[in-house]
Amino acid sequence: MSSLRPDIYTLTTIRKLSASSVRTHASSTQSSGRGGLAGREGGGRTTVIVENTYKTEPDVKFPVRKVQGIIKDVLESRLGEERYRPEDSNGLAMELAETIKTRVKALQVPRYKLVCFVHLGTGKKSEVQLSSQCIWNPDTDIYADFTFTNHHMFAVGIVWGIYYE
Template sequence: MAETEVAITPSELPSAAENSYIIRPNFKDKFKPAIVKDAIQEVVTEHLKGKDYDPEQAPAWCKAITEAVKEKVKSLGMDRYKLAVNVVIGEQRGQGIKVGCRCFWDSDTDNYAQHLYMNESMFCLATAFGVFFY
């Protein structure tokens, strides 16, 4: 039984097999907080406009807003970013609230955007974190 070797040139390889070794995004592909903030604002306003706080519905609203923000940000073309979206909805009674987060990331490539929506009966804080996937 004879074996034959076939040499494949690099130009014949499929593009998925090629290593890119990209460790920084191009400027046009970076996470842009201003654009993401506008997307978050649009989604949150669309979901909560004209609604009053309802403790029974708030968890479902959080989940729906989270998924919608994630899909909207993905559609902006930031393909190499892992996204984490956090939404907090609470009743508005004049109280204060503090929300904090800690992240270990590369300040050159990673970033976040947030939007605070408030009406007379509730507040909603939506935050999207974009972490570049090396």
């Protein structure tokens, strides 16, 4: 891209760069027919100024209830009457977290980064306390969680939705 002069950017390229402030020149509407690059001999130049597109609030809120339903469905359908086995718990937790993350991504909530966490433990009257910390905007960032238990084990699934400005 550095070999191209700023005066031959296409409007498509400028739109892709619209997240930052760009000042460049683009030829008018004539195209050379190769990759959309505009020819120089067809007319005057137009100055295109693209402004920042920072959005501090989401257009669509993170669907907490739907995500809780996904976590619940994945944990209950996969674990059912599963017994806790320490040697298998790492792979199982990673599999569950990946499945939850994939299903939440399918909701296509724009501008949210997802962090998915699954913790498994034995159900033998054990007590576990989990804690997490991060820089958080309470107006836009949110989480959904669900705790599954049976007679042999427990599982905690959490999905954090962090709004990306």
